[in-house]
Amino acid sequence: MNAVDVVSAALLLLGATSCLLGALGLVRLPGLLARLQAATKPQTLGLLLVLAGTALRVEPDSAVTLVLVGLFQVITAPVISQLVGRSAYRAGAVAPDVLVADELAANRPEDRPS
Amino acid sequence: MNTVFVLTLTLLGAAGGLTLVRLLRGPETLDRIVALDVLVVLIVAGTAVYVASFADGSNIPLLAAVALLGFVGSVTAARLAERRERHR
Numbered sequence: 541m542n543a544v545d546v547v548s549a550a551l552l553l554l555g556a557t558s559c560l561l562g563a564l565g566l567v568r569l570p571g572l573l574a575r576l577q578a579a580t581k582p583q584t585l586g587l588l589l590v591l592a593g594t595a596l597r598v599e600p601d602s603a604v605t606l607v608l609v610g611l612f613q614v615i616t617a618p619v620i621s622q623l624v625g626r627s628a629y630r631a632g633a634v635a636p637d638v639l640v641a642d643e644l645a646a647n648r649p650e651d652r653p654s
Numbered sequence: 655m656n657t658v659f660v661l662t663l664t665l666l667g668a669a670g671g672l673t674l675v676r677l678l679r680g681p682e683t684l685d686r687i688v689a690l691d692v693l694v695v696l697i698v699a700g701t702a703v704y705v706a707s708f709a710d711g712s713n714i715p716l717l718a719a720v721a722l723l724g725f726v727g728s729v730t731a732a733r734l735a736e737r738r739e740r741h742r
Contacts, residue, residue, distance in 0.1 A: 541655060549655065549658040552658060552703060553658065553661060553662055553665070555662075555699065556661075556663075556665035556666050556669070556699070556703075557665060559665065559666055559695075559696060560665045560666075560668055560669040560672075562669070562692065563668070563669035563670070563671075563676075563696075564672055566672060566676045566688070566689060566692060567672045567675050572682055575676070575685060575688060579689075579691065582669065582692050583692065586695070587695055590662075590699040590702050591717075593702075593706060597709045598705065598706070601711065602705075602714045605711070605715065606702070606714060608718060609698070609714075609717045609718050612718070612721055613695070613721055616725040619725075619729065620732070623729055623732045624687060624688055624728075624732045627684055627735055627736035628682070628684050630736055630739070631736060631739030633684065
């Protein structure tokens with residue numbers, strides 16, 4: 541095992557561990573918004589670490605595609621989180637007392653013309 | 655190095671199992687959508703480990719395809735769930 545192998549192994553294991561922690565949070569945390577927060581751990585940190593560990597072990601041409609996959613994931617994960625959070629708010633699935641600031645208050649479901 | 659791959663895949667498998675628990679339990683449709691999205695990411699990560707274990711990059715386009723599919727699926731499902739709740 542040379543130095544590259546050791547770094548790659550460490551990255552892979554770290555990434556998989558953070559995926560596991562995120563999944564644990566997904567099961568244990570109460571409420572949709574808290575679980576949404578836990579879900580971003582495997583989505584960004586876990587996947588990026590695993591991809592970095594993989595990139596060290598393949599030829600450089602393929603590693604470029606891996607960078608693309610990671611970049612794409614970093615761009616899309618916030619989009620999904622935002623959409624799910626907004627959907628939950630509009631559907632009335634978010635209890636108002638857990639919110640510190642409520643910038644969508646003008647769009648409350650009961651105030652909206654149907 | 656082989657031990658590392660087995661350990662990584664075991665951790666990812668455990669994460670997938672926990673995500674499946676959330677997927678089955680719900681309780682909201684949106685919880686299931688979040689769980690499904692995490693599951694897709696875990697599949698991408700597992701495939702990346704598979705690619706690393708063979709040190710062969712020919713399967714990497716698969717990662718991009720699955721990641722794209724997961725994004726489109728999650729966005730569509732979230733919009734559908736919102737619309738359905740509003741008409742309830």
